[in-house]
Amino acid sequence: MSHSNAYIVGFAGAVCIICSIFVAGSAVALKDRQEANKVLDRQKNVLAVAGKLPDNATPDAVAQAFETNIRARVVDLQSGEYVEDVDPATFDQRSMRDDPATSHAAPAGNAAKVLRLPNEGLIYQVVDGDKVEMVILPVEGKGLWSTLYGFVALDDDMNTIQGLTFYEHAETPGLGGEVDNPRWKALWVGREVFDKSGEPAIEVIKGQAGPADSDPHRVDGLSGATLTSRGVSALMQFWMGDDGWGPYIDRMQKGGA
Numbered sequence: 001m002s003h004s005n006a007y008i009v010g011f012a013g014a015v016c017i018i019c020s021i022f023v024a025g026s027a028v029a030l031k032d033r034q035e036a037n038k039v040l041d042r043q044k045n046v047l048a049v050a051g052k053l054p055d056n057a058t059p060d061a062v063a064q065a066f067e068t069n070i071r072a073r074v075v076d077l078q079s080g081e082y083v084e085d086v087d088p089a090t091f092d093q094r095s096m097r098d099d100p101a102t103s104h105a106a107p108a109g110n111a112a113k114v115l116r117l118p119n120e121g122l123i124y125q126v127v128d129g130d131k132v133e134m135v136i137l138p139v140e141g142k143g144l145w146s147t148l149y150g151f152v153a154l155d156d157d158m159n160t161i162q163g164l165t166f167y168e169h170a171e172t173p174g175l176g177g178e179v180d181n182p183r184w185k186a187l188w189v190g191r192e193v194f195d196k197s198g199e200p201a202i203e204v205i206k207g208q209a210g211p212a213d214s215d216p217h218r219v220d221g222l223s224g225a226t227l228t229s230r231g232v233s234a235l236m237q238f239w240m241g242d243d244g245w246g247p248y249i250d251r252m253q254k255g256g257a
Contacts, residue, residue, distance in 0.1 A: 041167070046070060046136055049151045049163040050126045070136075071125045080247030080256075083120050093122050093138065107243055111234035112141035117243065126153070132257060134162055137245050141235025144227040146170035148179065148235065154193070158249045161202070164188040176228030184220065192216040193240045200240040203233040 040059055043066040047053040052069045054061040072088035075081070096102045096118035106114040126134035133156055140149045150166035164185055171177045178184055190212035195201035201217040206226065209218035221229045239245055248256075 043070075045151060045165055045167040046124050049136055049153045049165045050124075050134055051153075051163060052126065069126055071127050073123055073125060074120050075123055075245075075248050077117060077119060077121050077244070078247060080249075080251040086120065088122055091120075091122050093118050093120075096120060110238055110243070112231070112238035113234075114141055114238060121245070123245075123248070124151075130257075132156055132252075135252065137239065137248075139235050139239040139244075141231055141238060143169060143171045143179075143231040144176050144225070145172065148228075148231065150179075152236070152239075154249075158252045159192050159194050161188050161191045161193065171228050172225070174224075176222060176225040178222045178225065179228065179232065184222065187219050190216075191219060193236070200237040202236050202240070204229040 040062060043062050044053060044057060047062065047065055047070070050069070052065055054065050072091075074083040074086040074088050074091050076083055097116050102120070103116045103118050106117050121138065123138070124136040125132045126136065134153050135156075135158065136151050136153045138149070139152055140147055142148075146169045148166045148171070149168040150164065152161060153163035154160065155162050166179045169177075169179065171179060187209070191202060192212075193200055193202045195217060203218055204221055205218045206221045206229070208220050209215045240249065
């Protein structure tokens with residue numbers, strides 16, 4: 001049985017419309033769940049890098065651990081001061097970065113290949129009552145194939161690294177993707193960001209570094225992933241410097257809270 005061209009076009013159009021309605025309806029219906037999952041994933045990563053992720057990481061347990069241990073703050077990157085009239089719960093740092101009205105150009109040619117910086121950023125404090133025990137700072141920069149997005153946890157001296165994790169990237173599995181390897185991430189604990197002159201000195205080297213107490217500024221390279229290793233070095237030094245979290249770090253080291 002044959003059909004006219006008009007019938008075939010009309011039938012195909014009707015199918016497309018029905019499918020579009022179904023997809024759009026599903027997207028709207030699942031939006032709240034997707035947003036909740038994004039929040040849960042962020043909370044898990046923050047708790048993990050702080051060493052506070054519950055063994056039984058159910059959504060309720062994660063939410064409770066986050067509420068008990070973590071305080072989110074919005075910071076003005078250029079002054080290092082807190083921004084009190086912005087709700088951290090709804091703050092979207094990437095949207096800020098991508099909007100020319102709420103961001104500024106990064107220094108041209110920076111090694112981390114960061115193009116724009118948000119005027120304000122979201123940090124997390126690990127707290128015990130009113131005492132800040134640790135600060136978690138977001139970092140990002142180019143690897144070999146992708147932008148790596150992660151968190152670095154600093155001790156209350158704002159120098160000693162307590163954890164590093166990358167929660168989003170597209171580096172090569174088994175090579176640059178080894179940034180996810182728990183054994184490699186464990187090598188960062190106890191390393192120091194700054195040298196004696198106060199400059200960011202932390203770096204991923206080619207080959208093996210010594211232990212943290214005798215070789216505090218260097219971390220083992222990723223085998224077969226030289227460009228990813230260089231990217232991690234660059235993004236860490238960029239975000240710990242004056243164009244990133246440097247003003248906030250300086251403020252905290254001088255007794256801020």
